[in-house]
Amino acid sequence: xxxxxxxxxxxxxxxxxxxxxxxxxxxxxxxxxxxxxxxxxxxxxxxxxxxxxxxxxxxxxxxxxxxxxxxxxxxxxxxxxxxxxxxxxxxxxxxxxxxxxxxxxxxxxxxxxxxxxxxxxxxxxxxxxxxxxxxxxxxxxxxxxxxxxxxxxxxxxxxxxxxxxxxxxxxxxxxxxxxxxxxxxxxxxxxxxxxxxxxxxxxxxxxxxxxxxxxxxxxxxxxxxxxxxxxxxxxxxxxxxxxxxxxxxxx
Amino acid sequence: xxxxxxxxxxxxxxxxxxxxxxxxxxxxxxxxxxxxxxxxxxxxxxxxxxxxxxxxxxxxxxxxxxxxxxxxxxxxxxxxxxxxxxxxxxxxxxxxxxxxxxxxxxxxxxxxxxxxxxxxxxxxxxxxxxxxxxxxxxxxxxxxxxxxxxxxxxxxxxxxxxxxxxxxxxxxxxxxxxxxxxxxxxxxxxxxxxxxxxxxxxxxxxxxxxxxxxxxxxxxxxxxxxxxxxxxxxxxxxxxxxxxxxxxxxxxxxxxxxxxxxxxxxxxxxxxxxxxxxxxxxxxxxxxxxxxxxxxxxxxxxxxxxxxxxxxxxxxxxxxxxxxxxxxxxxxxxxxxxxxxxxxxxxxxxxxxxxxxxxxxxxxxxxxxxxxxxxxxxxxxxxxxxxxxxxxxxxxxxxxxxxxxxxxxxxxxxxxxxxxxxxxxxxxxxxxxxxxxxxxxxxx
Numbered sequence: 057x058x059x060x061x062x063x064x065x066x067x068x069x070x071x072x073x074x075x076x077x078x079x080x081x082x083x084x085x086x087x088x089x090x091x092x093x094x095x096x097x098x099x100x101x102x103x104x105x106x107x108x109x110x111x112x113x114x115x116x117x118x119x120x121x122x123x124x125x126x127x128x129x130x131x132x133x134x135x136x137x138x139x140x141x142x143x144x145x146x147x148x149x150x151x152x153x154x155x156x157x158x159x160x161x162x163x164x165x166x167x168x169x170x171x172x173x174x175x176x177x178x179x180x181x182x183x184x185x186x187x188x189x190x191x192x193x194x195x196x197x198x199x200x201x202x203x204x205x206x207x208x209x210x211x212x213x214x215x216x217x218x219x220x221x222x223x224x225x226x227x228x229x230x231x232x233x234x235x236x237x238x239x240x241x242x243x244x245x246x247x248x249x250x251x252x253x254x255x256x257x258x259x260x261x262x263x264x265x266x267x268x269x270x271x272x273x274x275x276x277x278x279x280x281x282x283x284x285x286x287x288x289x290x291x292x293x294x295x296x297x298x299x300x301x302x303x304x305x306x307x
Numbered sequence: 308x309x310x311x312x313x314x315x316x317x318x319x320x321x322x323x324x325x326x327x328x329x330x331x332x333x334x335x336x337x338x339x340x341x342x343x344x345x346x347x348x349x350x351x352x353x354x355x356x357x358x359x360x361x362x363x364x365x366x367x368x369x370x371x372x373x374x375x376x377x378x379x380x381x382x383x384x385x386x387x388x389x390x391x392x393x394x395x396x397x398x399x400x401x402x403x404x405x406x407x408x409x410x411x412x413x414x415x416x417x418x419x420x421x422x423x424x425x426x427x428x429x430x431x432x433x434x435x436x437x438x439x440x441x442x443x444x445x446x447x448x449x450x451x452x453x454x455x456x457x458x459x460x461x462x463x464x465x466x467x468x469x470x471x472x473x474x475x476x477x478x479x480x481x482x483x484x485x486x487x488x489x490x491x492x493x494x495x496x497x498x499x500x501x502x503x504x505x506x507x508x509x510x511x512x513x514x515x516x517x518x519x520x521x522x523x524x525x526x527x528x529x530x531x532x533x534x535x536x537x538x539x540x541x542x543x544x545x546x547x548x549x550x551x552x553x554x555x556x557x558x559x560x561x562x563x564x565x566x567x568x569x570x571x572x573x574x575x576x577x578x579x580x581x582x583x584x585x586x587x588x589x590x591x592x593x594x595x596x597x598x599x600x601x602x603x604x605x606x607x608x609x610x611x612x613x614x615x616x617x618x619x620x621x622x623x624x625x626x627x628x629x630x631x632x633x634x635x636x637x638x639x640x641x642x643x644x645x646x647x648x649x650x651x652x653x654x655x656x657x658x659x660x661x662x663x664x665x666x667x668x669x670x671x672x673x674x675x676x677x678x679x680x681x682x683x684x685x686x687x688x689x690x691x692x693x694x695x696x697x698x699x700x701x702x703x704x705x706x707x708x709x710x711x712x713x714x715x716x717x718x719x720x721x722x723x724x725x726x727x728x729x730x731x732x733x734x735x736x737x738x739x740x741x742x743x744x745x746x747x748x749x750x751x
Contacts, residue, residue: 112417170482216375217481217519242485244517248476274474274486276417 083197083210088189089233093263095185100292101125101259103284104137109176112277119174123284124296127185131297134183135305136174144306147173149184150297157299159306164299170220177249177270177280181220188212188226191219199230202237206230221248234263247273260289310656314663318671328629329672332723335621336676337683342614343715344684346607348708349701353603354535356700357596359438360506362403362427363529365542367549368592370556372585379480380526384553384589388528391548398541400533403431404525406514411507412476413457415465422461422505424475426514426525434531435508444469444493449510455489456508462494469493479519487517497699535596542595549591556592622723626730629665633734636661644738645746654739661735662728669727673720684709 078086105121120138125131135146144159147167155164169181192212200209212224221240228235238251250273253265264287272278295301318325358364369382382388382404392402406426412419427435429450436446439456448454455473467473469491476486489509497505512522520526532541549555597604637644644657691705692698701707 113419168482170478170484217373217377217479217483218375220482220484222483240484243479243483243519244485244487246486248484248486274414274476275419278417 078197078208080194080197083194083208084189086208086210086228086233087192087194087212090228090235091186091189093233095127096125096260096262096289097128099260099262099289101127101264102286102288102290102292103264104286105134106283106285107174107176107178107280108282109280110278112275119176121174123183124292125183125185126292126297129297130185132184133297133302134173135302142174145174146302146305147180147183148297148299148302149180154180155299157302157306162303162307164302177272177278178268178282179220182251182268182270191215192224200227202227205236207236232263235265249273257284257287259287262289310659310663314660314667317660317664318667324632325668328625328632329668329675331621331625331628332669332672333675333679335618335625336673336719336723337679338621339614339618339719340677340680340711340716341684341709342610344680344709344711345707346610347710347712350600350604350607351710352701352703352708353600354596355703357599358531361529361596361599362405362425362432362435363401363531364535364538364596365530365532365545366594367528367530367545368526368594369589370592371589372587373481376585377481381480381520381524382526382528382589382591383521383524385523385525387552388549388589388591391545391552392528392530394548395530395541395545398532398534398537399530401434401531403428403529404511405527405529406511406518406520406525407527408477408514408518410478413461413465413507414474414476415467415471418465419476420461420464420505422458422507424477424507424509424514426511427508428511439508440496441493442496444491446493449492451490451492452510452513453487453489454492454509456493456495457491458497458505458507459494460497461505461507462491467491475517477517479517481519483519485517485519487513538595538597542593546593549593553588554586554590556590618719622726626726629668629727629730630734633661633665633731637734637738640738641741641746641749644741645743645749648741648743649747657741658735658739661738662731665727665731665735666724669723670720673723677716681711684711 102122102124105123107119107121109117109119111117118138119136119142122135122137124133124135130149130151132149133146136142136144144157146157148155148157148164149169154167154169156167157164167180169179169184171180172178173180173183191214193215194210195213196211198209200207207227207229210226210228212226214222222243223241223245225239225241226235227237234256235253237253239247240249240251242248250271252269252271253267254269255265255267256263257266258264264284266284266287268282268284270280270282367382367388368380369384369388370378371381371383372378392399408424410421411424412421429436439446442459443462446456449456455475457467457473462468465473471491473489473491474486475489476484479485495508511525515522515524530541530545532538546555647657648654688706688709690707692702692707693705698707
């Protein structure tokens with residue numbers, strides 16, 4: 057009898073430990089909090105991104121990108137600085153329009169937030185304003201651990217078809233609502249990409265992931281690491297978020 | 308008959324001179340016949356290649372607006388379309404529907420490659436089955452879910468064999484990321500001329516599932532006509548029928564014209580994804596093989612014009628040579644002309660001898676040029692190019708095709724004959740008008 061009571065108590069403890077301490081509504085609110093903490097509202101943002109892509113077929117590639125953001129107006133500009141062959145290429149986002157600029161042809165071509173950024177494992181949507189609260193709803197949430205951190209593990213489902221991945225699983229720190237890990241799933245439920253955010257910096261009351269790792273789960277050995285440096289929240293001239301600026305920078 | 312015999316004898320009297328003049332004419336003929344054969348050959352080859360890869364002569368593409376304002380490539384409104392197609396039924400050999408992913412990434416282990424992936428209804432695509440050349444595997448189980456046909460180049464790159472499983476990463480019609488698992492059923496030879504577009508095939512039902520289309524929906528309806536020469540008429544009729552019940556994308560002058568965008572979408576072009584003015588139902592864009600080939604046909608026309616201009620310039624130069632030659636001939640044969648006139652030959656006959664001599668020269672030259680052209684094009688047509696040759700688009704089973712149009716050749720020979728007769732007319736007339744006594748007394 058004693059043995060059964062002990063077993064029952066162990067099972068209860070194990071069961072309780074995986075039961076969420078928060079409701080789905082609260083989890084949905086956390087998504088909104090994540091967006092608020094990641095989006096630079098009321099201020100501009102600029103930084104330099106160093107991207108190292110590893111591809112088993114093409115080897116290792118290094119790129120450097122100058123990033124400018126104005127999240128209040130849904131605008132960003134990403135200009136390639138290195139390597140020389142890609143220097144001057146850029147992605148300009150204004151509202152719902154995203155263009156890719158090629159200095160060789162001097163043309164702006166429409167592209168999509170869902171497309172790969174510069175041929176890496178990152179997507180264009182990874183660099184715009186965060187809108188998890190608008191785009192996803194929480195299906196399940198439970199508490200867990202990721203390394204030494206206590207996290208909420210949330211399964212998210214798309215609210216609209218504008219998102220890149222219909223289903224996402226995120227690991228969010230309980231103390232500060234920072235995403236440490238994200239798994240992106242296809243419509244068929246297959247894991248397509250894992251994103252890791254091992255370090256953050258605080259910039260003007262906002263949290264910015266200063267290191268990001270995107271792992272392609274479909275191709276063995278393919279991943280992209282991004283480091284962010286030279287971070288600034290100083291105001292930027294309006295002219296930066298225009299096509300003419302992109303052309304002027306190049307010619 | 309004497310005139311003909313005399314003219315023919317005169318041509319062979321001065322062999323070197325006749326050879327040089329005839330050679331110049333032959334060269335001009337060679338240029339124009341060869342270029343004409345080449346342009347006709349590539350036009351026909353291109354038409355055949357496009358028809359094979361596109362699956363038809365007329366292509367109907369549909370777009371719809373979602374509630375979010377996003378424009379997607381989809382024909383959900385199949386009823387109106389199928390009713391419209393029935394009105395041209397008597398001119399249709401075959402029609403079939405397809406879905407397509409322009410940039411599908413096929414993944415095998417740590418290797419990946421991009422290709423165009425078409426979803427087809429195998430029970431309806433008999434012509435496609437016939438044209439595919441299987442190099443490994445078979446089409447026996449091609450109807451099973453997830454069966455995939457991949458081109459040789461892709462199979463080599465991925466080092467994959469029939470029976471093995473691969474993943475294919477693609478975008479849905481709304482641009483979201485998705486991945487499907489497929490089994491390689493067979494490896495096919497690159498479709499002739501399209502080595503720059505690696506194309507794979509799978510069942511439409513499964514592909515629709517992956518890209519977010521309903522089981523009865525599709526993206527293209529392709530029509531094979533019984534008579535390809537009526538392509539534009541049939542397309543116009545079909546467009547008018549469709550316009551009675553549905554929206555039609557109309558070509559306009561701007562670079563953003565939807566019909567032009569339709570062309571580029573068929574070859575993997577980017578789609579902007581949003582529309583300034585959403586619409587209800589499906590908007591159709593009707594494109595023909597001629598529309599797709601328009602840039603090539605323009606190039607072919609330019610080539611033909613250039614070769615014609617070159618031919619005319621060469622012939623003018625040759626005719627100047629011919630005029631000077633026959634002036635010399637007139638001087639050389641003054642006494643001979645006097646003799647012929649003295650024995651009773653009429654002025655008209657003298658004139659005819661000169662004209663016939665020049666005509667024989669040009670005809671022999673023309674014949675020589677045609678023979679040379681047939682020889683060169685025949686030898687060139689035997690050369691087999693590799694499947695990844697940049698000429699791939701213009702190859703028929705790996706070879707350039709030359710088609711000599713007999714009507715065009717005859718027309719050119721006639722033109723040449725007229726030019727020759729015109730060039731030689733004045734010297735011939737002068738020869739005919741020579742005074743008999745003066746001609747006999749000439750000391751040349």
